[in-house]
Each structure stands twice: as structure tokens, then as C-alpha cells.
Amino acid sequence: MKVLLIVTVILVLLSLLLDRQKTWLGICRGMKMFLGILPDLLVVLVVAAVLLAMVPESTMVRFLGVKSGPAGMMMAAVIGSVALVPGFIAYPLAAVLHRSGVALDVIAVFITTLMMVGVITLPVEQRYFGWKVALWRNGLSFVGAVVVGLLMGLFL
Amino acid sequence: MKSGSKTFAKYVFTAAFVVAVFVSLRFDSAPGITAGLHFREFLLEMAAFLPLMFVLVGLMDVWLPRSVIERQVGSGSGIKGALWMIALAMLQAGPLYGAFPVAQLLWRKGCGTRNIFVYLGAFSTLKLPMLTFEIGFLGLRFSLLRTLITLPVFVLIAVIMDVVLRPKGLVVRDPADEGV
Numbered sequence: 001m002k003v004l005l006i007v008t009v010i011l012v013l014l015s016l017l018l019d020r021q022k023t024w025l026g027i028c029r030g031m032k033m034f035l036g037i038l039p040d041l042l043v044v045l046v047v048a049a050v051l052l053a054m055v056p057e058s059t060m061v062r063f064l065g066v067k068s069g070p071a072g073m074m075m076a077a078v079i080g081s082v083a084l085v086p087g088f089i090a091y092p093l094a095a096v097l098h099r100s101g102v103a104l105d106v107i108a109v110f111i112t113t114l115m116m117v118g119v120i121t122l123p124v125e126q127r128y129f130g131w132k133v134a135l136w137r138n139g140l141s142f143v144g145a146v147v148v149g150l151l152m153g154l155f156l
Numbered sequence: 157m158k159s160g161s162k163t164f165a166k167y168v169f170t171a172a173f174v175v176a177v178f179v180s181l182r183f184d185s186a187p188g189i190t191a192g193l194h195f196r197e198f199l200l201e202m203a204a205f206l207p208l209m210f211v212l213v214g215l216m217d218v219w220l221p222r223s224v225i226e227r228q229v230g231s232g233s234g235i236k237g238a239l240w241m242i243a244l245a246m247l248q249a250g251p252l253y254g255a256f257p258v259a260q261l262l263w264r265k266g267c268g269t270r271n272i273f274v275y276l277g278a279f280s281t282l283k284l285p286m287l288t289f290e291i292g293f294l295g296l297r298f299s300l301l302r303t304l305i306t307l308p309v310f311v312l313i314a315v316i317m318d319v320v321l322r323p324k325g326l327v328v329r330d331p332a333d334e335g336v
Contacts, residue, residue: 003285004249008208015215022218030214033257034207036332039166041253045202046173049195053187086201086251087286091293098294107294108302115280116310121253127331128256136320137273137313141280144309151305156298 040124048084048120057093064110065100072106073149080113081142084120104156109149116141205250212248213261222265231268238274238311241267245278249286255279263328270318272326277310 015023060083064076085093094107117138118125125134173195180188229237248255258279259272267275282303290299 003247004205004208007247008211011215012211015219023215026214026216026218027211028214029217030210030212031207033213033260033330033332034210036330037257039170040331041202041206042167042170044253045195045198046170049198050173050191052194053191056190084198084251086198087289088201089197091289095293104294104298108298111290111302112281112306115252115286116277118252121251124253125256128260128328130327130329133317133321133326136317137276140313140316141277141310144313148302148305148309152301155301155305 037124037127040127044084044121044124051120052083052085057089061093061097061100064097064102064106072103073109073146076106076110076149077113077142077146080110080145081117081138082119083114084118085114090114103153105149105153108152109145112145112148113142116145201250206254209248209250209254210257213257216258216261220265225262226266229262229267229271231270233268233271237268237271238314241271241275242278242282245275246282246284248279249283252276252280257330260328260330263326264330268318269321269326270314272328273314273317274311277306277314281306281310 012023012027015026060079063079064072090111094111097107097110098104119138122134122138125137129137173191177188177192177195179185180192227233229240233240244258245255248258255276259276262275263272287299287303290302
């Protein structure tokens with residue numbers, strides 16, 4: 001997060017130095033785009049929050065913990081695809097899973113699907129790319145995440 | 157023309173949820189409160205990075221001329237274009253939905269289809285803020301291995317997307333331009 005803040009502040013200052021008017025125009029355009037997607041995004045966050053309340057982290061840990069091998073990997077891929085868990089929760093969760101005996105390749109699948117595949121965010125992705133592209137990207141990413149897990153298993 | 161009621165209608169669902177959370181608080185109903193706390197968590201996460209992403213998008217919009225984007229990361233840009241995309245993605249932060257507006261801007265300015273998906277792949281898996289977190293919790297070895305394996309995988313996904321979309325071409329819309 002800090003990296004992004006530093007990069008943004010430096011670029012805004014640089015931009016202000018070069019052309020004040022252009023800078024404000026850019027920031028205004030950015031904010032207009034932000035407000036354009038905000039309502040959809042809020043709906044997604046509400047749905048994600050309700051889902052997470054119904055299926056708490058402890059349940060996820062239990063589901064991921066009991067199975068290993070191919071079944072565990074598929075379970076990790078499905079949970080990772082549906083869940084919308086921020087990084088600052090996902091990594092501590094992954095560390096807990098690892099300590100409780102879940103194999104690292106299963107954890108790699110979980111992390112990778114969590115990052116690349118977003119079933120809950122599809123309504124937002126679809127607003128930008130359309131359903132066809134959104135489904136293709138998520139489908140390929142799902143397969144890709146499993147491939148990453150299998151390859152990790154070979155090296156770990 | 158945008159009417160006030162239309163703007164309001166888009167927030168009805170979220171507003172209803174917030175009201176429901178307050179009702180849960182009043183009657184001390186655990187599921188509603190838990191959902192409310194998660195929502196606040198997600199909201200704070202979004203507020204911490206998304207406005208910054210949009211400021212970056214706005215600045216890129218006014219400063220980067222189409223000719224530069226086309227030359228550097230257009231469809232004929234090769235490996236150098238992909239490296240630009242990865243470098244841009246690594247300096248950013250937040251969940252994947254923050255990358256969609258950047259992808260929209262890049263597309264509008266002439267970025268190639270393959271590079272759009274290289275950007276999305278790199279954004280989801282190689283962001284520096286995320287990598288530091290990952291190394292802290294799962295170790296350098298895990299992080300390095302995952303990074304090295306994921307890179308060719310998402311590049312391959314981008315190549316496939318490019319082939320799939322070639323007949324009709326990629327279109328990325330800006331939701332702010334459309335009504336509802």
C-alpha cells in the first residue's frame with residue numbers, strides 16, 4: 001500500500017510542477033471514473049461481506065485442512081475463486097493453514113485463485129470487459145492457478 | 157442528463173444493507189453485525205487504495221499520448237511492451253478490481269490485447285506490496301518459486317486471450333460513460 005501512495009504522491013507533485021491545470025483535469029477525470037463504478041463495487045462488497053459472515057474463516061480453514069492431494073487442491077481452487085479476502089487477511093490465513101499441516105502446493109492454489117479469479121467481482125469485471133471476456137479470463141486463470149499448484153508441488 | 161433519483165437508485169441496495177446492519181446492532185443480532193464488520197473491513201481496504209489508483213489513471217489519461225502507448229505497448233511491441241506492463245503492475249496495490257480502470261485506459265490509448273492481460277496477470281500476482289507480505293508470512297523460497305512459476309502461466313493466459321479475441325477484437329468500456 002505504501003508503495004502505491006509514494007508513487008502516486010510523487011507523480012501528482014511532478015504533474016503539478018509541470019502543469020497545474022492539466023493535473024486537476026486528470027484528477028477530476030479519475031474521480032469521475034471512480035464514481036462511475038462505485039455503486040457496483042459497493043454491491044459486490046456487501047455480497048462478499050454477507051458471504052464471509054455465513055462462511056467464516058474458521059470454516060474455510062476446516063475445509064482446506066481436511067483434504068490434501070487432488071481433492072484438497074480442487075477445494076482450494078474453488079474456495080479461492082469465490083472468496084474475496086484482502087491480502088492482509090489471506091496471507092496470515094495461509095500461514096495458519098501451513099502450520100496446521102496443509103501442503104504448500106494447496107496453499108499456492110488457494111492464494112493464486114484468490115488473486116486471479118474473482119467470481120464475486122464478475123459483475124464489476126463484466127461492466128468493463130463484457131461477460132464473454134470476463135468468463136474467459138476467469139476460466140483460464142482458474143486452470144492456470146491449478147497448473148501453478150501442480151508445478152509448485154514438483155519443486156517443493 | 158443524469159437525474160438525482162437515478163443516482164440514488166444505484167445506492168439503494170447498499171443503503172438497505174447498512175440500515176439492516178444498524179437494525180442488527182440495535183437487536184444485538186450476531187450475523188448482521190459480523191456482516192457489517194466485514195463490510196467495514198472491505199470498505200476501508202477499498203478506500204485505502206482505490207482513489208489512488210483512479211488518480212493515477214486520471215494522470216495517465218492527461219499525460220500519456222496515444223502515440224506513446226501505441227508504440228511502447230501496442231500490439232506490435234513484443235517483449236519490451238510486456239515488461240512495461242509488468243513494471244507498471246508491480247508498483248500498484250489492492251485487489252484486482254482496481255486494475256480494471258487502468259486496463260480500460262490502456263486499451264483506450266491503444267495498448268495491445270495481449271499486454272492488457274499481461275497487465276491484469278501481473279497485477280494480480282506480482283504487486284510489490286503483496287510480495288513483501290507474502291515473503292513475511294510464507295517465506296522467500298515460497299514467494300520466489302510462486303513468482304517464477306506464475307509469470308509464464310499468466311503470459312500464456314494473455315497469449316490465449318489474444319488469440320481468442322482476435323476475430324472481433326477486445327473492447328473495454330468505461331462504466332462511468334453508461335447510464336445505469
